[in-house]
Amino acid sequence: MIKEWSKQLITIVLLAGFVAIFALLATEKTIILGIFFPIIFVFIIIYTVKDEDISLTFDIPSRMKVGDEALFRVKIKSTGGFGLFNISLPTFKEMEIVEGSNVCLMFKSIKERSKEVTYKIRATRRGIFDLTDSDITYIPVIGMVRKKKVTVKTSRSIEVIPAISMLKKSQFQFRSKVIKPRIAISRLGPPSTDFESIRDYIPGDPYKTINWKATARRNSQEKLLVNIYEREGMKTFIFILDRGNNMLMGTTSQNPLEYSIPLILSGAKYLTSKGSNVGFWETRAFTEAKAPYIQPSSGGDTYNKLQRILIRVEAVKGKNIKYKPDKALSHIIAETLPQVMFITSLNSTNYPSIAEFASALISAGARVTLMDILTQGISAKFRREDLSALFQRKIIKDAKSEIYKVFPSRCSIISWEPAQESIGIAASRLAMLAGW
Amino acid sequence: MRGGNLRYHLSFTIGLVLFLIYSMLIFLISTTFIAYIFVIFSLIVFFIGILLANSHRSSGIEPKNRFKFIAILLPFIPIVLSRGYIGSHLTALYAFNNADTVFIALIFPIAEFSVVMLSNFESASFIGKMSSTGGYDIEDMENELGRFTRTIFLIALVAFILGYLSYIAILILPTFNIGLIPAIIVFFAVYAILMRNAIKKTEQQ
Numbered sequence: 001m002i003k004e005w006s007k008q009l010i011t012i013v014l015l016a017g018f019v020a021i022f023a024l025l026a027t028e029k030t031i032i033l034g035i036f037f038p039i040i041f042v043f044i045i046i047y048t049v050k051d052e053d054i055s056l057t058f059d060i061p062s063r064m065k066v067g068d069e070a071l072f073r074v075k076i077k078s079t080g081g082f083g084l085f086n087i088s089l090p091t092f093k094e095m096e097i098v099e100g101s102n103v104c105l106m107f108k109s110i111k112e113r114s115k116e117v118t119y120k121i122r123a124t125r126r127g128i129f130d131l132t133d134s135d136i137t138y139i140p141v142i143g144m145v146r147k148k149k150v151t152v153k154t155s156r157s158i159e160v161i162p163a164i165s166m167l168k169k170s171q172f173q174f175r176s177k178v179i180k181p182r183i184a185i186s187r188l189g190p191p192s193t194d195f196e197s198i199r200d201y202i203p204g205d206p207y208k209t210i211n212w213k214a215t216a217r218r219n220s221q222e223k224l225l226v227n228i229y230e231r232e233g234m235k236t237f238i239f240i241l242d243r244g245n246n247m248l249m250g251t252t253s254q255n256p257l258e259y260s261i262p263l264i265l266s267g268a269k270y271l272t273s274k275g276s277n278v279g280f281w282e283t284r285a286f287t288e289a290k291a292p293y294i295q296p297s298s299g300g301d302t303y304n305k306l307q308r309i310l311i312r313v314e315a316v317k318g319k320n321i322k323y324k325p326d327k328a329l330s331h332i333i334a335e336t337l338p339q340v341m342f343i344t345s346l347n348s349t350n351y352p353s354i355a356e357f358a359s360a361l362i363s364a365g366a367r368v369t370l371m372d373i374l375t376q377g378i379s380a381k382f383r384r385e386d387l388s389a390l391f392q393r394k395i396i397k398d399a400k401s402e403i404y405k406v407f408p409s410r411c412s413i414i415s416w417e418p419a420q421e422s423i424g425i426a427a428s429r430l431a432m433l434a435g436w
Numbered sequence: 437m438r439g440g441n442l443r444y445h446l447s448f449t450i451g452l453v454l455f456l457i458y459s460m461l462i463f464l465i466s467t468t469f470i471a472y473i474f475v476i477f478s479l480i481v482f483f484i485g486i487l488l489a490n491s492h493r494s495s496g497i498e499p500k501n502r503f504k505f506i507a508i509l510l511p512f513i514p515i516v517l518s519r520g521y522i523g524s525h526l527t528a529l530y531a532f533n534n535a536d537t538v539f540i541a542l543i544f545p546i547a548e549f550s551v552v553m554l555s556n557f558e559s560a561s562f563i564g565k566m567s568s569t570g571g572y573d574i575e576d577m578e579n580e581l582g583r584f585t586r587t588i589f590l591i592a593l594v595a596f597i598l599g600y601l602s603y604i605a606i607l608i609l610p611t612f613n614i615g616l617i618p619a620i621i622v623f624f625a626v627y628a629i630l631m632r633n634a635i636k637k638t639e640q641q
Contacts, residue, residue, distance in 0.1 A: 011505055012552060013627075019544070020623050022512045026519040031512075032606070034544040035623055036599030041552065044591050084563065084584060101573045105563070105580040109587040141588075 009045070009141075012038045045082070045141055048110050052081030052138045056152050060090070060131065066163045066262075069098055069122045074134075076106055077114040083107070083140035089117060090154045092129035094253060098122045123160040124253040126261060126311050131156045161311060162262045165424045167270040167431070194230040201226045202328045204295045236296045236336040237271050237434070238279040238329075238366070239264045241313065242344035242354075243291075244321040249345065249375035256345040256373035259418040261310045263371075264343060265303075266427050271436060272303050279338070280306050281329050283357075285319040293328065296336060321350075323357035325364060333364040339434050340366040345373040351403045358411040368411045369434040371426075372400070377419030447560070447585045451553035455482060455508075458547040462511060465539045474511045482507035504554055508547040511540045549596050556588045 016038035023031035059073035074089050089102040100119030107113075134152040198214055201224035214225040241264065247257035268278045279296035292309050294302060325333065332338070340361050344354055354370075361368050404413050412433050416426040430436075462475045485503030560581040567577050606619075 012548075012555070015505060015509075015548065015551070016623075016627065018509060019512075020620055020627075022509075022516050024617075024620050026512075026516045028515060028519050028541060029619070030541040031515070031544075032619055032623070033599065033603045034541060034548065036602050037545040037548045037595055039623075039626065040598045040602075041592055041595035044595060084580070086567075101571050101576075103570055103572050105567060105572065105577050107580045107583040107587070109583065 009042065013042055016042075048082055052078070052083070052085075052108075052140070052148065052150075054078045054081070054085060054136060054138075054150065054152075056089075056134055058090070058154065058156070060156060061158065062156070063159045063161065064123050065161050066123050066126050068163070069120050071118055071120055072102070073116065073118045075114065075116050077112075078106065078108045079112050081108050081138060081140065082110060083138060086137040086139065087117075088135040089119070090131040090134055090156075091121065092131050092158055094125035094127060094129065094160070095121045095123050123158075125258060126160050126162040128157055128159050128311060131158060159311065161307060162265055164262050164265040164269060165422070165427065167266050167424065167427050192230050196228045196230045198225050199228055199331075200224070202331050203290075204293065204328055235435075236277040236279065236338035237267075237436070238281060238296060238332070238338045238340045239267065240329075240340060240342045241280070241282045241310075242321070242342070243283050243285075243313065243315050244344075244350060245315065245317060246345045246347050246350050247315045247373075248317070250378040254378050254418075256343075256375060256378075256418075257313070257315050259373055259416075259423070260343040260371075261313070262423050263416075263427055263430070265307060265310060266423055267341070267430065267436070268303055268306050270427075270431075272298050272300065274436075276436075277336075277338075278302055278306070279332060280309065281326075282309075282313060283321050283323060285316040286322050287319055288316070295328075296332060296338065321353075323353040325357070325360055330364050333361065333366045337365045338367070340368045341430060341434055342368060342370045343373065344370065345375055346400065346403055348399075348403070351406060355406045355408070355411075359408050362408055362410050367434075369430065370407065370411055370413045371430055372404075372413060372415045374400075374415055374417045377417045445557070447553045447589060448557040450589070451550045451557060452486075454546055454550035454553065458508075458543055458550060461543050461546070462540055470514050474514050478507045478510040481510065504551050508544075508551055512544075515540060545596055545599050549592055552592045553589065556585050556592075560585050 016035050019031060019034035019038075023029075023035070055077050057075040057077070059075075061070045064070045072089070076085075076087065078085065085106040085108060087104050087106060089104070091097070091102050098120045100117070102117075102119050104115075104117050106115050131154040133154050136150040136152060138148045138150060140148075198211055201210060205226050209226040209229075211225045211227045215223075218225065241257075241260060243257070247260070248255050250256070250258075252258075264280070268280075271278050275298050277296035277298050278294075280294040282291050282293065284291035294305050294309065333340070342354075342358065342361070344350075346354060358368050358370060400415060407413060414429055414433055416429075418426070459475050459479050463472065481503045485507065488503075563584075564577065564581055568574065
């Protein structure tokens with residue numbers, strides 16, 4: 001536009017020059033009239049232009065759920081300049097605009113101008129995303145050389161929390177096959193004041209439980225000792241999330257990892273509301289020194305901690321995963337004999353290591369339920385013409401039944417096809433098998 | 437550019453109508469054959485420009501009449517040839533020497549206004565075309581371009597009226613009644629100042 005209009009403007013000015021030359025050649029006074037119009041026109045445009053001045057006021061939510069639609073409202077105000085503002089307003093990764101547009105034009109004439117732009121955004125994936133900056137290109141009416149680019153920093157982020165299914169007791173209509181007392185006293189619950197024993201400190205232990213005297217007495221070893229108090233509480237459940245490459249099959253918003261997060265959160269919400277102790281671990285790559293985890297406990301805080309971790313969790317791309325319980329997990333399993341639910345997606349390459357991992361958990365004392373998220377249904381959404389859904393299912397079933405044979409008999413396995421089964425139904429199947 | 441959008445197609449219509457008025461007035465007032473020839477030639481050039489622009493439109497390029505400036509300058513040729521140094525020295529050009537050819541100069545701002553409106557349409561059309569693929573809200577974008585063309589139209593209208601008022605002032609007020617050569621010198625002085633300021637402002641931006 002700048003080139004277009006500038007060319008026009010220059011040509012208008014040149015027109016006045018040509019007319020002046022004609023007037024000179026013809027020595028005709030009337031021709032002067034033809035000079036006035038272009039000169040006055042250009043004069044008005046040049047002398048009404050001020051330096052551009054634009055400000056943006058954002059009304060943008062700081063938190064939303066996956067799948068929710070949020071209205072982004074931006075007030076644009078310009079007090080200076082004479083021309084077009086080409087404005088690109090903030091968005092973030094992993095979203096789609098469902099209504100309106102984040103790009104707009106605004107023409108600022110001599111008078112002050114303000115405008116409100118609204119657009120609706122749907123979050124497609126959980127995470128904490130930085131909003132992009134607003135890019136403004138000012139195209140002045142008299143811009144003869146170049147347009148001007150201005151970037152207005154947004155300096156905001158948006159937290160997209162996973163959408164969870166609120167599970168109800170009535171959803172679990174059938175009795176669990178696993179015979180476990182619902183309100184059995186477990187060894188892990190809120191700590192009481194009754195001293196039980198002393199053991200080595202493991203990361204995650206509260207500092208107040210460190211027994212400094214006992215540690216000092218054992219000064220030959222540089223290890224802290226902590227007091228263990230008797231705990232009372234409900235059953236203990238530990239979710240373990242696989243972060244391997246296998247969890248990325250599909251798109252960024254539809255893959256086993258993204259499906260497993262609302263499943264874990266829905267389960268944790270249900271279990272903590274019942275007073276059970278819920279813990280969380282995630283597998284890590286060999287190159288990673290540590291990964292966040294949550295020691296089993298109950299209450300809203302546990303759920304909030306879990307949500308904070310799961311908002312940020314990402315799969316490890318292109319690296320080998322260490323399928324081995326770490327020290328803290330081994331301690332907790334030995335202490336509490338929990339029900340472990342390992343969420344993964346088995347394939348022909350990772351199943352031997354995962355089977356070993358399941359055996360190690362069982363040997364440590366855990367009851368293991370493995371949830372295998374099937375990816376064929378997700379990919380069939382995008383390549384439906386490849387094979388019929390029925391044919392695909394048969395192949396998967398046959399192949400998976402061979403894979404499942406490798407796992408120890410004490411490890412219960414359920415497969416979940418997210419493309420065909422909702423989180424609620426999957427969670428209820430998991431609940432029955434894991435004895436929630 | 438979508439059809440049915442009158443907001444800035446209006447500037448094209450105004451430009452076209454003004455040019456036709458300009459040509460019609462020359463036809464109505466002129467009594468010399470020479471003036472008719474140049475006006476007809478000017479109209480032909482103008483419409484060839486429009487036809488060429490529309491033929492490009494089908495290939496995805498926005499309509500742009502590249503001959504509009506040439507078209508409006510063509511009717512000046514008989515005036516230049518019939519008056520001044522050339523007209524007085526070449527007796528073969530006496531046929532051009534007619535008082536009503538000067539009338540072309542008197543209505544010339546109408547043609548200039550026409551050209552400004554056509555340029556206005558072409559610029560808006562160009563932005564519209566560029567923005568139509570960028571995910572803009574089409575209605576909002578057309579609204580803004582409508583504001584743009586309206587503002588330019590108003591400025592052009594003010595310039596048009598002020599131009600005639602200035603000319604009348606020169607004719608009526610004796611203080612402004614200066615000779616042609618001093619007037620041209622004054623023009624070039626004003627022209628130089630204006631251009632200097634325009635370039636200065638652009639550099640600041």
